[in-house]
Amino acid sequence: MKWPPMWIRVKIKNENTKFGIWLPLFLLWPLVLVLLIAFSPFIIIGIAVLWPSGWGKLAWLALRSAGGIICALHGLRVDVANPRRNEIVYISVV
Amino acid sequence: MTDSKKKILEMLAKGKISADDAYRLLGVLDEDEGSGGEPARAEPVTRASGKYLRVNVIPDPDSPGGERGDRVNVRVPLSLIRAGIKLTSLIPSEAMDKVNDSLKEKGINFDVRSVKAEDIEELIQALGDLEIDVMSGKGEKVKVFVE
Numbered sequence: 135m136k137w138p139p140m141w142i143r144v145k146i147k148n149e150n151t152k153f154g155i156w157l158p159l160f161l162l163w164p165l166v167l168v169l170l171i172a173f174s175p176f177i178i179i180g181i182a183v184l185w186p187s188g189w190g191k192l193a194w195l196a197l198r199s200a201g202g203i204i205c206a207l208h209g210l211r212v213d214v215a216n217p218r219r220n221e222i223v224y225i226s227v228v
Numbered sequence: 229m230t231d232s233k234k235k236i237l238e239m240l241a242k243g244k245i246s247a248d249d250a251y252r253l254l255g256v257l258d259e260d261e262g263s264g265g266e267p268a269r270a271e272p273v274t275r276a277s278g279k280y281l282r283v284n285v286i287p288d289p290d291s292p293g294g295e296r297g298d299r300v301n302v303r304v305p306l307s308l309i310r311a312g313i314k315l316t317s318l319i320p321s322e323a324m325d326k327v328n329d330s331l332k333e334k335g336i337n338f339d340v341r342s343v344k345a346e347d348i349e350e351l352i353q354a355l356g357d358l359e360i361d362v363m364s365g366k367g368e369k370v371k372v373f374v375e
C-alpha cells in the first residue's frame with residue numbers, strides 16, 4: 135500500500151533571505167481523512183446524481199487520480215542552486 | 229484458438245500490427261504449443277527497474293557565461309509520472325480532438341485516444357534505458373536518466 139508523503143522540506147536561500155522549514159504533512163492527513171469521511175455522503179450523492187451525465191465518473195476518476203498523485207509524490211526533489219549568486223531553492227518530499 | 233491468437237488477429241484487424249508481424253507472432257505461439265510447453269500467454273508487463281527520473285543541468289564554469297548559470301537537480305518518481313499520465317483519461321474528448329488536430333497540423337498522424345494503459349507502462353519501462361547527455365550552446369550540460 136502506498137502512503138502519502140509525511141514531510142516536505144523547503145529551503146530557500148538568497149542574499150537577503152535564509153529560510154528552511156520541514157512541513158509535517160502527517161499532521162494534515164488525519165484532518166483530511168476526517169473531512170473526507172464527514173463529506174463522503176455528499177460526495178457519494180453528488181457522484182451518483184452526476185453519473186448518468188458522465189460527469190460523475192469524471193469526478194470519481196479525478197478524486198482517485200488526486201489521491202494517486204499525492205501518494206506518488208514520495209521522493210520528489212527539486213534542487214536549483216546558483217553558487218555564484220549564493221541562491222538555493224530546495225524542495226524535497228519524503 | 230487460444231486467447232493470444234485471438235488477440236493477435238484482433239490487432240491485425242485493427243491495423244495495429246502488420247500481416248508479417250501477425251504471421252511471425254502466430255508462428256512463435258505455434259512453436260511454444262508444439263514444443264509441449266505451456267500455452268503462450270501475454271507477458272506480464274514488468275515495472276521499470278529505475279525508480280526516479282533524474283534531470284541534471286550543470287553549468288560549465290569554463291564557458292563564457294557558464295559560471296552564471298543555475299545548477300538544477302530534479303528527481304521525479306516514476307510513480308508520479310505514471311499517476312500523471314493516468315490523468316489523461318480525464319481529458320474531455322473535445323480537447324483530445326484539438327490535440328489530434330494540432331498534431332496533424334504538425335504532420336504527426338497520431339490518435340492520442342489510441343494510447344492505452346499497457347502502452348504507457350511499456351513507455352515508462354522503456355525509460356529505464358533512456359540516457360540523454362546534451363551540451364547546450366550556453367555552456368550547460370544537461371543529463372536526463374533513470375536511476
